[in-house]
Amino acid sequence: MDVDQELVVQAAAGSREAFDELVRRHQVSIVSLARALTSGSADAEDLAQEVFLRVWRSLRGFRGDSTFRTWLHRVAVNVIHSHHGRVSRLRRLFQAAPAEPAEDPIESAADPTDVESDVVMRDAIDKALATLPDELRVAVTLRDVQGLDYKEIASVLDVPIGTVESRIFRGRQRLKPMLEPLRVRTSGGRA
Amino acid sequence: MLCDDAARFIARRADAPASLHEVVDARTIADVDAHLESCTSCRAALETQRDVSAWLRVRPADRLSSDFASRLAARLDEASGWFGIADWRAWTLRLAPVAAALALATYLGLGASTQSPATIEEWTLSATGSSDASILWEPDMSAEAVMETMLTGAPPTSGGGDIGNVR
Numbered sequence: 001m002d003v004d005q006e007l008v009v010q011a012a013a014g015s016r017e018a019f020d021e022l023v024r025r026h027q028v029s030i031v032s033l034a035r036a037l038t039s040g041s042a043d044a045e046d047l048a049q050e051v052f053l054r055v056w057r058s059l060r061g062f063r064g065d066s067t068f069r070t071w072l073h074r075v076a077v078n079v080i081h082s083h084h085g086r087v088s089r090l091r092r093l094f095q096a097a098p099a100e101p102a103e104d105p106i107e108s109a110a111d112p113t114d115v116e117s118d119v120v121m122r123d124a125i126d127k128a129l130a131t132l133p134d135e136l137r138v139a140v141t142l143r144d145v146q147g148l149d150y151k152e153i154a155s156v157l158d159v160p161i162g163t164v165e166s167r168i169f170r171g172r173q174r175l176k177p178m179l180e181p182l183r184v185r186t187s188g189g190r191a
Numbered sequence: 192m193l194c195d196d197a198a199r200f201i202a203r204r205a206d207a208p209a210s211l212h213e214v215v216d217a218r219t220i221a222d223v224d225a226h227l228e229s230c231t232s233c234r235a236a237l238e239t240q241r242d243v244s245a246w247l248r249v250r251p252a253d254r255l256s257s258d259f260a261s262r263l264a265a266r267l268d269e270a271s272g273w274f275g276i277a278d279w280r281a282w283t284l285r286l287a288p289v290a291a292a293l294a295l296a297t298y299l300g301l302g303a304s305t306q307s308p309a310t311i312e313e314w315t316l317s318a319t320g321s322s323d324a325s326i327l328w329e330p331d332m333s334a335e336a337v338m339e340t341m342l343t344g345a346p347p348t349s350g351g352g353d354i355g356n357v358r
Contacts, residue, residue, distance in 0.1 A: 144243070150214075
């Protein structure tokens with residue numbers, strides 16, 4: 001039994017200490033997911049907290065058909081989708097200008113040759129991801145930002161593996177021109 | 192194999208080539224590789240897949256705000272019910288049956304003694320539980336004696352005539 005699994009059993013029996021440990025193990029990952037899927041929104045931490053609250057409330061219903069990480073990501077994607085829906089409805093309601101991502105995320109974030117800080121690089125990546133249709137963005141983010149394998153992603157999204165492969169392929173192809181300036185950074189001192 | 196057929200496998204071929212064996216047989220993998228050898232555009236696509244995957248994987252990890260853990264702990268406490276005691280709505284709901292039971296018991300308890308005394312003398316007897324108080328209704332009891340008795344709670348110690356004398 002892996003560490004997560006042991007903690008899940010204890011937390012499901014009511015142990016807050018065990019659940020706090022689960023949170024510590026996954027909180028950065030879930031906040032990153034929320035930020036990447038909401039274009040670096042300031043709501044990311046609130047969304048991550050909502051994810052952990054939902055997990056805490058429904059932990060006893062977790063049957064263990066998948067790993068805890070997969071289940072956690074499924075909950076997270078659902079929470080973030082719901083948030084997207086609410087934000088979109090509000091935008092339509094007040095007819096505000098849609099928050100279109102910049103044409104060139106790298107250019108809009110900073111001079112690509114001057115991309116030095118982690119924050120700028122992260123923002124540039126998040127803005128590039130924001131240009132993708134939702135289904136492509138989620139698949140690429142789960143694979144390349146979160147590091148889930150194809151089978152896990154298929155389970156999180158409840159789609160066949162072939163669909164996951166196709167979405168990731170198309171998503172990366174679209175991202176190429178927007179992320180090209182990062183080649184300098186990743187092939188330079190950092191990578 | 193055509194480009195459209197190969198495309199599905201190119202993403203996985205780029206970032207997890209070993210895992211191709213989990214989804215297709217060795218012959219299909221050989222076909223994909225043969226196609227990549229002969230197709231320039233698919234080779235370019237494979238390169239793009241590798242590059243983009245590498246760029247995204249170096250996305251710097253997010254830093255949590257310093258109060259993230261404490262805010263979450265507070266929300267979890269609330270969800271767990273520890274702070275639920277401050278939730279008056281929850282308490283109202285929980286205490287509603289108790290309040291109803293108390294109201295019923297009070298009503299039934301008072302109902303047993305709701306037969307009002309017919310006269311004020313009977314009322315005094317029922318209120319004091321002592322027949323000594325009936326002396327207050329003696330015709331010769333003075334107002335001061337009645338007042339003193341009521342204030343001290345002590346029944347008159349001598350006869351009504353004496354009690355009526357003002358000290």
